[in-house]
Amino acid sequence: MATIELISKRxxxxxxxxxxxxxxxxxxxxxxxVYVKDQGACxxxxxxxxxxxxxxxxxxxxxx
Amino acid sequence: xxxxxMQGNEACAEGALAAGVRFFGGYPITxxxxxxxQMAKELPKVGGTFIQMEDEIGGMAVILGASLGGxxxxxxxxxxxxxxxxxxxxxxxxxxIPAVIVNVQRVGPSTGQPTSPSQGDIxxxxxxxxxxxxxxxxxxxxxxxxxxxxxxxxxxxxxxxTPVIIAMDEVVGHMREKVVLPEANEIEIYPRRxxxxxxxxxxxxxxxxxxxxxxxxxxxxxxxxxVTGLIHDxxxxxxxxxxxxxxxxxxxxxxxxxxxxxxxxxxEFFMDxxxxxxxxxxxxxxxxxxxxxxxxxxxxxVGMLRLMTIWPFADKIVKKAAAKAKAILVPxxxxxxxxxxxxxxxxxxxxxxxxxxxxTEIFEPSEICEAIETMAKEASK
Amino acid sequence: MRTYEKFFRxxxxxxxxxPGCGNGIVMKAIVQAxxxxxxxQDKTVIVSGIGCSSRASGxxxxxxxxxxxxxxxxxxxxxxxxxxxxxxxxxxxxxxxxAIGGNHFIHGARRNxxxxxxxxxxxxxxxxxxQASPLTPHGKKATTAPYGTxxxxxxxxxxxxxxxATFVARSTTFHVPQTVDAIVQxxxxxxxxxxxxxxQCPIAYGRKNKLGDAANMLKWMxxxxxxxxxxxxxxxxxxxxxxxxxVLYKGAAPEYSAEYAKLIKQAMEGKK
Ligand SMILES: Cc1ncc(C[n+]2csc(CCOP(=O)(O)OP(=O)(O)O)c2C)c(N)n1
Ligand code: SF4
Ligand code: SF4
Ligand code: SF4
Numbered sequence: 001m002a003t004i005e006l007i008s009k010r011x012x013x014x015x016x017x018x019x020x021x022x023x024x025x026x027x028x029x030x031x032x033x034v035y036v037k038d039q040g041a042c043x044x045x046x047x048x049x050x051x052x053x054x055x056x057x058x059x060x061x062x063x064x
Numbered sequence: 065x066x067x068x069x070m071q072g073n074e075a076c077a078e079g080a081l082a083a084g085v086r087f088f089g090g091y092p093i094t095x096x097x098x099x100x101x102q103m104a105k106e107l108p109k110v111g112g113t114f115i116q117m118e119d120e121i122g123g124m125a126v127i128l129g130a131s132l133g134g135x136x137x138x139x140x141x142x143x144x145x146x147x148x149x150x151x152x153x154x155x156x157x158x159x160x161i162p163a164v165i166v167n168v169q170r171v172g173p174s175t176g177q178p179t180s181p182s183q184g185d186i187x188x189x190x191x192x193x194x195x196x197x198x199x200x201x202x203x204x205x206x207x208x209x210x211x212x213x214x215x216x217x218x219x220x221x222x223x224x225x226t227p228v229i230i231a232m233d234e235v236v237g238h239m240r241e242k243v244v245l246p247e248a249n250e251i252e253i254y255p256r257r258x259x260x261x262x263x264x265x266x267x268x269x270x271x272x273x274x275x276x277x278x279x280x281x282x283x284x285x286x287x288x289x290x291v292t293g294l295i296h297d298x299x300x301x302x303x304x305x306x307x308x309x310x311x312x313x314x315x316x317x318x319x320x321x322x323x324x325x326x327x328x329x330x331x332e333f334f335m336d337x338x339x340x341x342x343x344x345x346x347x348x349x350x351x352x353x354x355x356x357x358x359x360x361x362x363x364x365x366v367g368m369l370r371l372m373t374i375w376p377f378a379d380k381i382v383k384k385a386a387a388k389a390k391a392i393l394v395p396x397x398x399x400x401x402x403x404x405x406x407x408x409x410x411x412x413x414x415x416x417x418x419x420x421x422x423x424t425e426i427f428e429p430s431e432i433c434e435a436i437e438t439m440a441k442e443a444s445k
Numbered sequence: 446m447r448t449y450e451k452f453f454r455x456x457x458x459x460x461x462x463x464p465g466c467g468n469g470i471v472m473k474a475i476v477q478a479x480x481x482x483x484x485x486q487d488k489t490v491i492v493s494g495i496g497c498s499s500r501a502s503g504x505x506x507x508x509x510x511x512x513x514x515x516x517x518x519x520x521x522x523x524x525x526x527x528x529x530x531x532x533x534x535x536x537x538x539x540x541x542x543x544a545i546g547g548n549h550f551i552h553g554a555r556r557n558x559x560x561x562x563x564x565x566x567x568x569x570x571x572x573x574x575x576q577a578s579p580l581t582p583h584g585k586k587a588t589t590a591p592y593g594t595x596x597x598x599x600x601x602x603x604x605x606x607x608x609x610a611t612f613v614a615r616s617t618t619f620h621v622p623q624t625v626d627a628i629v630q631x632x633x634x635x636x637x638x639x640x641x642x643x644x645q646c647p648i649a650y651g652r653k654n655k656l657g658d659a660a661n662m663l664k665w666m667x668x669x670x671x672x673x674x675x676x677x678x679x680x681x682x683x684x685x686x687x688x689x690x691x692v693l694y695k696g697a698a699p700e701y702s703a704e705y706a707k708l709i710k711q712a713m714e715g716k717k
Contacts, residue, residue: 010458014465014647019660050621051663053469054459058447087527089519108712113526113705118552122519125512125549129492129523132510133531137523155513283508283524284531286487290503292511301457301503 001062002044008033011056017048026057067244072210072236073140075243076166077102079214080138082251085164086112087135089126091119091145094178095234096168099140120145124152124165131161132291134256134282136218140166143176146185146192153227154193155293157316160270160278162221162256164214166230168237171424180424181234183346184398189229190375196313198320200224200327201375203231203346207241213372219254220327224319225277231374233397235347235426256282263287271298276319320376329372330381334360338367340439341389343382343406345371348395348427355432362433364440374402379409386410390443395419395432415443452476452486454506461500465659467618467644471565472501474621474642475534478628489532492521494546496538497572497646498565515546518553521560529702532632535562539580540570543599547579550601554608557636558701563628564601564639567646575649586653601641606694611636613694617643619666620690630692636700643670643688 004025013032023041026034026048034057036042044061070078077099080088088103104114113130117123120141127137141149146167156163169185171177185192189201200220204210210232217228257279261267269289270278278298281287294302295309320327334356335341344352349370356368369385371378382405386392391414394403400418407416419435421427453476462468479489489507493499495514502509512520517535525533542550542564553560569587570576577587577594580601584593602613612634614627624642631638645651645662656662669687671679676689 012459012464014659016465016660016663019658020663051470053462053466053618053659055453055469055473056459087523089523108705108709109715111709111713113709115522115526115705117519118548121516122522122549122552125516125519126523126526129510129520129525130527131523132520133524133527135527151513152516281508282528283490283510284488284528288486288506288508290509290511292503293513294511 002042003060003062004036004039004042005058005060006034006036007056010054012054014053016051016053017057020047020051022047067242069240069242070207071098072204072207072232072239073098073168074102075207075210076214076230076232077106078245079211080164080218081106081110082211082248083215083218084136084253085138085218086110087127087130087137088112088139089115089117089130090123090139090141091117093142093145095170095237096140096142096166099166103138120148121152124149127163128152128156128161131163132283134284136162136222136256138164138166138218140168142168142170143172143185144174146188150193154195154197156227157193157197158293158295159291160225160280162225163227164217164221164230165227166232168232168234170234171422177424179234181347181426182397182422183233183348184401184422186231186374186396186398186401189231196317198226198317199229199375200226200320201229201231202329202372203374204236204372205346205349205370207236207239208243208245209372210236211243211245215251219252222254222256223277225257225280226320231346233347235350259287268298269300270296272315272319276315276322324376325380327373328376328378328381330378331370331372333368333370335367335369335385337365338388339390340364340366340436340443341369341385341392342366342432342436343369343371343392343394345374345402348397351427351429352395352432354429355436358429358433359436362437364436366436366440377405377409382406382409383411383413386413389414391415391417391439393417393419393435393439395421395427395435397421397426449473449476449480452479452506454504457504460504462497463648465645465647466497467567467646467659468498468501468565470618470621471498471563471624471642471644472504474624475536475563475628476505477625478632479534481625481629482632484532484632488530489534490524491534491536492517492524493536494538494541495572496541496570498538498567499536499541501536515541515544516549517541518546518549518560518562522553522556522558525558525560525702526705529706533560534632535560537562537564538571539564539566539568539601540578543579543601543604551604551608554605554610554637554639556701557609557611557698559635559637561628561631561638562640564641565644566601566641567644567650569646569650571646571649575653588653602639602693605637605639609637609698610639610694611696611698612638612692614639614692615641615643615688615690617666617670617690618645619663620670623690627692635703636698
């Protein structure tokens with residue numbers, strides 16, 4: 001399990017995180033901001049946070 | 065201290081060292097090179113740094129960096145190099161970085177007459193960079209004064225956090241005179257301004273102090289300041305605000321305008337009963353003085369104003385002289401530049417006569433004496 | 446909250462860069478590298494030129510200097526020589542470093558002065574809307590090269606190496622950990638270090654050259670970059686399709702500020 005923290009104010013809707021997410025967890029909403037569509041699928045790989053140029057998405061792996 | 069025979073350029077370098085300059089960056093160019101050479105030799109002896117840069121733009125950039133790093137800084141150049149420095153002279157003005165630039169003027173434009181004296185950069189010194197900002201420029205007329213002017217320029221640069229230009233000319237730069245320099249304890253030094261508060265107490269690097277000059281921290285002092293050539297507010301960060309843009313521009317001008325009388329340095333000779341005035345500066349003032357003396361011997365009541373402070377222009381002094389004089393003669397080693405300022409300040413109170421010279425030769429006192437005689441004759445018609 | 450965030454001026458975010466612009470990725474790599482290298486925040490100075498990339502200095506929580514176009518390196522040189530204990534990191538664009546600032550760039554390398562130069566190479570003049578730069582690949586389009594550039598491009602890494610830099614690396618915004626690592630190594634090198642980071646400008650470069658969106662441009666980097674060792678094994682035809690990344694050169698040479706400090710010491714002793 002992972003928590004995904006979004007800082008919407010900083011998201012510019014560039015789609016990088018969406019394109020690089022291996023599990024299709026993320027999507028852009030109609031306003032062009034990212035949202036979590038399928039939290040359960042997240043494998044906490046960190047690709048989204050790694051590649052976001054705007055520091056708008058943070059992933060924290062939760063210890064079970 | 066005993067008398068020494070030295071050149072104007074050398075005295076200028078010594079003055080800068082005495083005022084605490086510990087960093088020089090520049091690029092060689094006649095007739096200013098002796099200043100760089102002197103600094104290269106002397107700076108390391110006092111723990112300072114000299115660097116020969118790849119061009120004059122680099123020379124200007126490196127001293128501004130060093131100034132932000134906490135050093136008092138100097139560069140020296142001549143016409144072509146001075147042209148290259150312009151963008152960053154503007155940077156020093158907007159970012160309020162103390163720096164002194166010596167321009168030993170030679171005949172231009174372009175490569176012109178590289179070894180011949182000129183005063184042809186007097187307007188470029190004032191208006192050379194783009195945009196509005198004030199300028200301080202000082203022109204020595206003796207070797208000893210080259211020393212004093214250098215000290216003063218460094219002090220003004222530090223006190224007002226502004227670029228200051230030493231408007232030398234080849235005559236003064238290369239002239240040799242016997243001079244007695246002041247002892248270190250006789251020289252007043254303006255120290256680098258320091259923040260008077262901590263970040264926790266609300267310190268902002270570009271908040272003006274009472275004298276309208278900000279106490280910008282040096283890099284490395286822990287204040288984490290931001291410096292930019294964009295218009296910025298007191299935090300140092302850029303802003304596109306229209307009102308702020310106006311206020312910044314106003315403040316830069318006011319910080320100099322409010323001390324204009326104090327920083328206007330000049331000499332008056334034979335002015336008490338003068339009916340005519342010769343206004344001169346730099347190397348030309350030397351011939352002018354001899355010419356005025358000669359004219360006096362011929363019975364002409366002529367006085368002389370010698371400006372050391374070229375910018376800001378000595379409006380009040382010239383206006384006062386113009387109110388009494390029948391005419392003002394302005395000899396200059398250029399096509400006629402500062403004469404327009406004299407005309408502006410005289411504001412029609414008297415006739416202002418330009419005596420330009422731009423054939424690579426310096427003025428002979430006799431030429432100036434003759435021009436004074438002509439001026440007096442014309443006036444009595 | 447990430448630990449490197451103390452090196453950002455968080456109150457100044459979001460930054461001004463376009464959606465998908467790679468500059469944010471490089472800027473984060475720099476602060477992460479600073480953290481990894483353990484630099485003292487009070488003794489680290491960021492110096493930038495003019496351009497989109499050079500706006501990074503304003504977001505970084507150090508003493509920061511946003512200079513004039515092309516002049517970051519000589520300003521940085523002055524700072525380093527005025528106070529050699531400072532760590533000076535230069536942020537510059539491809540136009541900033543290799544066009545208007547090209548002379549300063551090679552002379553900084555020649556002096557081997559201890560600066561860590563991170564060149565944000567987006568192959569274009571971003572800030573002014575997409576004109577060709579000396580790093581725009583031959584034939585690519587720009588607003589000032591509507592039919593494709595006739596000019597040949599520099600290889601800034603070879604340029605720096607030939608000019609005397611003692612650490613030269615190339616990375617991309619796709620290769621984030623490698624970029625961080627290269628910058629850490631650059632900081633560690635006491636001398637002139639260049640880290641060229643290929644970064645995407647989807648707006649002024651990508652669009653004009655039909656390279657797709659930012660994610661596509663990142664994928665292009667992942668497909669065309671080859672670690673130096675692997676690159677060296679390629680045939681010439683294969684090489685033409687790829688570019689090498691990683692540490693490209695490490696050299697040893699006296700460092701300018703240290704050499705000058707010696708000179709000062711000698712001169713001061715000589716005077717006694
Ligand atoms: C002396 C000068 N010339 C031109 C400009 C206009 N200008 C600003 S940024 C820039 C190019 C920036 O390109 P680059 O260095 O590649 O940085 P990028 O914006 O792509 O990050 C130019 C030409 C300027 N500011 N100053
Ligand atoms: S990468 Fe960042 S800015 Fe781009 S869409 Fe995702 S969260 Fe938004
Ligand atoms: S951590 Fe990985 S799986 Fe989870 S949202 Fe981000 S990119 Fe997708
Ligand atoms: S123009 Fe290009 S380089 Fe500049 S902010 Fe936009 S995407 Fe980035």
